[in-house]
Amino acid sequence: MTLAPAASPVPSAARRVVAVHLDNVHKSFGAGKIAVHAIRGVSMKVHGGEFVMLVGPSGCGKTTLVSIISGVLDADSGKAEVFGVDWRSLSRDGQTIRRGEYIGFVFQQFNLISTVTALENTAVPLLIRGVNRGEALDRAAECLKLVGLGERTRALPSQLSGGMQQRVAIARALVGRPRVLICDEPTAALDARTGQQVIELIKSGTRELTGGAQDRCVIVVTHDNRIFHYADRIEEMEDGKIKERPSDLVMEESRRVHDYTLDPPDEPAPK
């Protein structure tokens, strides 16, 4: 498996498909005095082939924004399109089906089903779509091999280390070949070196699965500056808005390549 080098040159945006399109999106939680205006008029585009990082201080609305992009949360107003379809134009079930087809998720908390093997956890998105069990498990096994867990398919999440669990989660996110991969703080629960492996996997795994096609994108929410340099583009949020351009500090971090490959090898799995 080839691991990605740092930020690769990006072809001119104009020639590529628009994968995600937000236009003046607003979102509030609660009402009256206690209302929190979490997203205050965000507009942005993510093109096919892009690997975008969304950074910013805690509470600035990053998670809320990717929830809206991935269709698990409705915007109050504005447009939130994925490949030309506004989430709010769909029924609940319609949204669910489209999420299954278009979106892959990697969470900070891994969110694996604890009583089910790595292989079955990975196969879940396919099983939900009605792919027959044999085929789903075969494809899941391939994906686990891709993330380096080909030998641990029968393991339960509790028998795997945090890094391995996150790799299972990446395999699960990729198995359905999503057009948009959403990762919320994928490295926050991991140590530095494991975090780096995970972000590399996200990058290389997506490329491997898509064969380098320019019709898919990855959005990673993080405030882990040590992985900033993997991004093609960084968007910085502040107080519910996206800054016109990222601050100098962020840009500086994004040019600094941290390398942990000299650190001790992969953490051991708990017994």
Added chain:
Amino acid sequence: MFRIAVRMLLGDKSKYLSLVLGLSFAALLIAQQGAIFLGLMQRATGPLQNVGQPDFWVADPKTRYVGEVRPLSESDLLRVRSIPGVAWAEPFYAARALCELPDTSFKTVQLFGIDRTTFIGQPPMMIAGSIEDLRMPDAVIIEESAIPKLGGVGIGDTLRLNDQRAVVVGICRATSGFESNALVFTTFQNALRYVPQPRNSITFILVKSKDGADKAQVAAAIDAIPTLKAFTGEELVARNTEFIIVETGIGINFGITVMLGFIVGVIVSASIFYQFTVENLRNFAVLKAVGARSRLLIGMILLQAFLVAIVGFGIGVGLAGVFSWGARRPGAELAAYFPWPLLIISFFAMLFCVGAGSVLSLRRVLTLEPAVVFK
């Protein structure tokens, strides 16, 4: 996905165990209370439990309870015998008598008088001695559980029934009645001697219709006699049960207990199952996020509910069955009766319990915002 639903259920052994144990307890409660109630109702039918041969029990049309009858006359018996289609009609006598025991204590016994030639109405099973010995003078047959109650009497011993001599010639097995008096069988004529009746003396007329005769017609002919009505065993049991439920406190008291068992069962199992779903809420949210539609989630939850219902039902009813089997030992004072309709009723009760729980669970899961996966 259904396999995964099952895995979610079975994967956490301790949770699964507490779920199943809770449900078994609920099922046990429901089945057990039901069995005891039915057992008592059955006991309350007294002689009906032990007499199997007749098609009809003829009694006064107003009869409501086996312990409360208006006696019939000799001429009633003759009129029934003269109805075409009647193969035989025999008198049956039930009364209470006082039995003096050798140690000067006494005991009320339930006395049954049966025809001395045909022995129609005889106890279902002889353990010692022979039913024919009842033709000997002053002969009585006692029920085995009555032996200790009557001071350990055996064959050949003499008792005093209402101050008259009675010789034990046999031991039988039969189910005792409500009051759990000792059962004593003798001939119709003997019984009348022990407990004389001023005028009419027949408690029930036991009737069998001829082979090939239309039973409904025979019954109609009997019913046509103004002072008589032909009851099938089931009809009499139904009247009896209704009487006990309506006229005695047993119906309301036991009804409350059964209801309580049921309500506790519903609450326990519904809340346990709901709790199980709540603990799996994050999993359901993830499934929702990655594309599981409501239909699929409903299917998964109902499957889980159905599985635990079946397992819980099996264990609970198994225990209730063991219990009522124990209660069926001859002479047991415990009344429990477990017929198959009760099995079906408790199964549906169980389904209802878990169904109530899964409705709550479904509401929770279906209204769940998938956005919680990021939390």
